[in-house]
Amino acid sequence: MKMQRKKTEVSIPVMAMGDIAFLLLIFFVILAKATDDSHVKWEPAESADLDSTTYSPASVAIDNENRTWLNGKEIGHAQLADAVKDIISSVPDPKQRVVLLKVHREATATYFEPVIEAVSEAGGKLVHVLEREQAGKQ
Amino acid sequence: MKLKRSSLMIEMPSSAVSDVVFILIVFFLVCASVQPDKGRAQEIPNKDEKEQKEEQSQNIEVALTRAGATVNGEPMTDDRFEAAIRRALEEKKRQEDKVVIVKSREDVPYHRWITMTGLIEKAGGIITLELEEEQTTIVE
Numbered sequence: 461m462k463m464q465r466k467k468t469e470v471s472i473p474v475m476a477m478g479d480i481a482f483l484l485l486i487f488f489v490i491l492a493k494a495t496d497d498s499h500v501k502w503e504p505a506e507s508a509d510l511d512s513t514t515y516s517p518a519s520v521a522i523d524n525e526n527r528t529w530l531n532g533k534e535i536g537h538a539q540l541a542d543a544v545k546d547i548i549s550s551v552p553d554p555k556q557r558v559v560l561l562k563v564h565r566e567a568t569a570t571y572f573e574p575v576i577e578a579v580s581e582a583g584g585k586l587v588h589v590l591e592r593e594q595a596g597k598q
Numbered sequence: 599m600k601l602k603r604s605s606l607m608i609e610m611p612s613s614a615v616s617d618v619v620f621i622l623i624v625f626f627l628v629c630a631s632v633q634p635d636k637g638r639a640q641e642i643p644n645k646d647e648k649e650q651k652e653e654q655s656q657n658i659e660v661a662l663t664r665a666g667a668t669v670n671g672e673p674m675t676d677d678r679f680e681a682a683i684r685r686a687l688e689e690k691k692r693q694e695d696k697v698v699i700v701k702s703r704e705d706v707p708y709h710r711w712i713t714m715t716g717l718i719e720k721a722g723g724i725i726t727l728e729l730e731e732e733q734t735t736i737v738e
Contacts, residue, residue, distance in 0.1 A: 479617070479621075482621075483624070486624055486628055489628070490627075490628065505708050505709035505712045505713075506709065506712075507638055507712055507713070507716055508716075509638065509716070509720075510636040510637060510638055511636070511637065511638065511639070512634045512635075512636060512637075513634050513635045513636065513637045514634075522708075560635065560637065562635075563708045564708065565707065565708055565709040566707050566708070566709070567707065567708045568704060568705050568706060568707055568708070569662075569702035569703065569704055569705070569706040569708075569711065570704045570705075572708050572711070573702060573727055573729050574729065576642060576727060577727060577729060579642075580642040580643070580727075585639065585641075586639065586640045586641075586642055587637045587638065587639045587640070588637050588638045588639075588640060588712060589635045589636070589637040590636060590637055590638055590712065591636070592636060
């Protein structure tokens with residue numbers, strides 16, 4: 461005796477496709493964020509006059525242990541100028557060659573001045589990433 | 599005669615709530631990560647420009663220490679600093695003369711450097727750094 465197989469109709473839920481596509485889009489947008497230095501531990505200095513920063517191909521950070529990072533990778537002062545130059549040279553407009561500088565507020569001149577010098581030497585437009593000064597804060 | 603209202607049971611589609619919550623979480627995460635940083639642009643002349651500008655005139659020199667500052671060798675309190683720079687720059691008419699050479703001691707913290715260079719820029723100065731060079735002294 462033959463047993464009849466139960467036939468089930470399989471269909472792709474078309475309604476969910478839009479949701480999946482949307483989630484994938486967001487996922488890739490986040491991945492496309494080129495410079496991820498969220499693991500670098502630093503505390504910004506304060507200033508009263510601040511502007512919003514624009515897109516920047518390079519981000520240099522000095523963390524709370526005075527280590528220097530370029531786009532999330534640790535780098536020495538000697539290699540910094542050339543490495544920054546390599547990155548920003550891909551930007552055709554010299555005005556758009558912005559280099560974000562994220563320096564821990566307690567880092568001393570020994571560590572941040574050579575970095576500023578290197579960015580300047582590479583031809584980068586320096587932008588210090590800072591925090592807005594709060595009224596009454598000393 | 600009174601008409602009976604038909605009572606409809608309205609239920610929230612509970613299976614969709616988790617989807618909505620998930621989408622909202624993703625939305626706020628993206629918003630938080632895309633938020634631009636706040637900052638201050640700074641024009642630092644590169645080496646060649648710096649040498650050219652320094653040759654052309656006698657520039658103002660600022661020396662920064664952890665707690666104090668000097669303008670052209672004269673000790674200055676932080677309150678009088680901006681006014682002193684402004685006064686010194688008033689005499690300079692050409693743009694290339696407005697270069698202020700900033701020399702910082704090794705132990706000057708970044709937050710102080712940012713405050714002081716901010717005051718120089720506010721007064722109309724163009725910052726140039728002078729790095730301390732390592733010197734070897736032989737003591738006999």
